[in-house]
Amino acid sequence: MDDGEMHDLVGAYVLDALSPAETRAFQEHLQSCPECRLEVYQLQEAVGALPLAVDQVEPPADLFDRIRDTIENERPALKPITGGRPTPRRPVPWSYLEIAVAAAAAVLIVALGAWNIHLQSQISTNKAALRYQHAVNQAILNGGRVSKVPGTAVAPGATAALVQPAHPGPGYLIVQGLPNLKANRVYEVWLVKPSRPPVPAGVFGSPGQGLQIWQLSKSAKGFPITAVTEEPGPHGSQAPHGPKVLAGAVST
């Protein structure tokens, strides 16, 4: 996509109407395009007025109490790590044998310092990744758990780490070396308990060459196993059907 085509994405960007891949591409473009940055902020002003056009609805009276309770319970939580809530979807049973194989094959916890140094070496100019990395570092320093999720025979060059912050918020998956996907395919993250259907925890597109960090849709706490499969895009599957590319035990 050339600069002119990128410029045309400004409206869709501020309206949240781009796909994840388009959003990333446009954000990269913004880094080097002051005209687009200015236009983004101008159009955000107009978009910021749109909520006023909506019929006003009163929220429940106790909503702020819930917010305060969450904050009180997570102190001293990590400021940069954002919250998240599970996205319920229909479960389908996961092969118990696969769980056992994944669990047996997994390496439980990476030495945190070594892993950090390794991660740092992979990051070059991706500022978004650096910010996430900072959050991950803080998660680790504040008692977050890191579990290595190795590539399977389908993707032997891939590796990943699942980071679960100490607070009840969502986990992060740090990924590198996954093969690029064909059109209309995505990678989908699953959280697994033995004898239970796998729970979907988000999808992501072709990971590119560098290191990528993805925020999951929910906390990994209480799930002893995580896996990533290839599924139909753009929304993934309701149960894992495609080839498993990453699988490992989660330190909880």
Place this chain on the structure above:
Amino acid sequence: MASESPTDDQLIAAIQARDMQALEQLFDRYRVLAYSVAYRLLNDAGDAEDVVQESFLNVWRAAGTYRAGRSGSRAWLMSIVHHRAIDKLRGRGSRPMTTPLDDALPVADSSDVWSEVSQRLTGSAVRSALDTLPTEQRESIELAYFGGLSQSEIAGRLNLPLGTVKGRMRLGLHKLRSLLEAGTKELELE
């Protein structure tokens, strides 16, 4: 002498300093607007509550990324709410972070004019401005913002080339901004 209410920027600065009362004040100021937007997108009270809760938790954790004088505090806060509602609507948990909390991009401050415009806006003024837009531009903006559709989904639904949809959204937002500015100037003259 009556004490003046703190501005949004003052509240956000206090939130950065971990002032829970400031967060509650900001919540009281925007709770109806935030909930209404989430409810309009999701059409589900429980999901809308989740989105508002997550959004204000996000404000608490990321207030330091807000910069006064850009698109305004309301636009900043509502962009967080909208982004989270879209995430829930599309069922994705792994979207890349986008503009709401991104302070990495240097940009010229928005005009003071818009700051004044923003303070004067009312629901009826925004609805009137939307109604003044060419139908095809309004339709694309509403499908994206209130319907939560992506540009590709809009192109598919309206059976239009993607480039046409992109152009309508962009031109429509520029025109909307101009209409809102003009509308508040008319109010000044009345």
